[in-house]
Amino acid sequence: MLSNQRAFFASTVRTKISEAQIRKYLSDESVRQLKDTRTSLYLRYHKDRQRASWWLMRYEDRQQYRHRIGAWPALSAKHIMEVVDANLASLAKGGSSECNPYLTVNELVKWHIQRQVNLHQLSQTRLTNLRSLAKKQIYPNFKDIQVRELTRTIIDQQLIQPMRANNYTVSYINASFSLLKTACAIAKGVHFMTTNPMADIFYKDFFSQSFSIRKSQVKGCQLNTHQIPDVLAQLDNQQPPQRLLILMLLAHGSRIGETRNARWQQIDFTRHQWTIPAKNTKNRREMIYPLTPYMLDALQSYRQWQYSNGYQADALFPTSRWNPKPIYSSKASEWVRTFSEQRWSAHDLRKRARSIWAELGVDYIVAEALLNHSGSALDEAYIYSHMADKKREALQTYHEWLNSCWLNTFTPVFSPNKIAA
The missing domain is CATH 3.30.160 (Double Stranded RNA Binding Domain)
Structure with a gap:
């Protein structure tokens, strides 16, 4: 006052x-x-x-x-x-004034997302995901509902039950719930609202005590090793950009976000390595993948194919011939889902690569390094002093195995008569 x-x-x-x-x-x-x-x-x-x-x-x-x-x-x-x-x-009556008691849920979420945009603390991918969650799940389900009306019953009726009825994953429902809960908490913290109606509401409240949210979120790999030859054979029928993206995901076990953002300036044909800058990795640490002769041939051929179609910009997977920006996350995921007919995802390629490395006898720490997982201080010391050659040996063995599954795995894609996708 x-x-x-x-x-x-x-x-x-x-x-x-x-x-x-x-x-x-x-x-x-x-x-x-x-x-x-x-x-x-x-x-x-x-x-x-x-x-x-x-x-x-x-x-x-x-x-x-x-x-x-x-x-x-x-x-x-x-x-x-x-x-x-x-x-x-x-x-x-001697009480206090209340700020925004008639604020609607949708107004609150819009305010929260705009605030995150203004703070410049979240990546564009994260902001896009927040907007998508709000547009698809929050705005339609909470139309005209005021924040002060939020109770376990309202949230269950308007969000949890409809999303479960539509077979959304537990993780995706949790992400929608968390958006709502975070918006309330921040609004209360910065005095945009006087009270937080969701302070004592938790995601686990909507499930029985015997239901394990953590176990339900653990999803097994949907792609088996015996399916790899068929996957590689089907790649022959794909356009070069889709083919190379999926091949790089499987051949390196890299994340889809790191791969779709790959640029030619990060591909070193002299030192035979692909460097992913820290800003593009999940753990914000630079990652270097050795490039085997198989992968070098595939990349050089793909570069020639791009030149033949009039594209000379830096992104490996541009939005179009006229837009040199890398394809969006949603488009990259769409490529993979279309190719797999929605049977498996890009992350399944990463999981399967990790399993095959184990079957081929790749050392645990080497495999973790190829996945760019953060390890202990001892692991890090080992990684920096011995890892480059070990990773190269592991990928060479793995790529030979892939090539044995389908001889056309790394076949050059260059053909002047093909039209860019």
């Missing part, structure tokens, strides 16, 4: 505040705030003129006090008088 020595500014406009009046003065920088003619309510514009704060003024013992009761546009003029009445009643 702050004392206010000057309720009126020279740039205060008295009006019956409505959405139309708010937007009327939005671009007029000479107007600092609007004063509602019905009560001691003010709307004060922020510097960016895209947002504003609702302030309720009251007098007590010859002193004027102000209470921030919401933010515009999250709290619209349509609902503000309800908020004013509720706060005046609370203050009259």
Whole structure:
């Protein structure tokens, strides 16, 4: 509660505040705030003129006090008088003012995502995933539901049960729930809301005590070793970009995000290695994959194919011939799902590569290094002093095995007559 020595500014406009009046003065920088003619309510514009704060003024013992009761546009003029009445009643009883009591769930989630965008702390991939979760699961299911109405029953009815009925994975449902819970927690923490209705609601509350969320999230590999020859044979029928992406995933056990972002400047044909910069790896540590003669032939042939189709930019997997940016995560995943007919994912290729390495006798630490998993300090010392040659030997053995499964595995793709995908 702050004392206010000057309720009126020279740039205060008295009006019956409505959405139309708010937007009327939005671009007029000479107007600092609007004063509602019905009560001691003010709307004060922020510097960016895209947002504003609702302030309720009251007098007590010859002193004027102000209470921030919401933010515009999250709290619209349509609902503000309800908020004013509720706060005046609370203050009259000696209670405190409440910020944004009529905020809807969708308004909250939109505010939360925009805040993450403004903070520049999350990757573009993570922000895209948050927007997708909100658009597909939160907004349709919580339309017009206010944050203060959130209870276990509402969340179960509007989110958990519908998503389970649509056969979404436990992990995906958890991600949607976590978006909602995180938004509430942050909004309370920065005083965007006065209370957090989800503070005592946990994901495990929606499952029986005998149900193990952790075990349900552990998914076995959907691709078996005996299927690899068929997979390699089917690659012959794919367009070069799809073929090389899937081949690199299987041949190195690399992550799909690291692979789709590969650039020619990271491929060293002289030193025979592919370097993934730290900014593109999950653990934010540089990863170096040795390139076997098999892989070098495949990459050089693919580069020639790109040149023959008029593409000379840096990305191995560009959005198009005219857009040199790497393909989006969703497009890369779509390529894999289409090829596998949704029977397995890119991560299954990584899992299967790891299993085959074990069957071929690749040392555990070497396999972990190829997966770019973080290890102990002792493992790290071993990795940096002995690992380069060990990784090269392991991949050479593995690629010989792949080639024995299907002789056309690493066959050059270059053909001047083919059209770029």
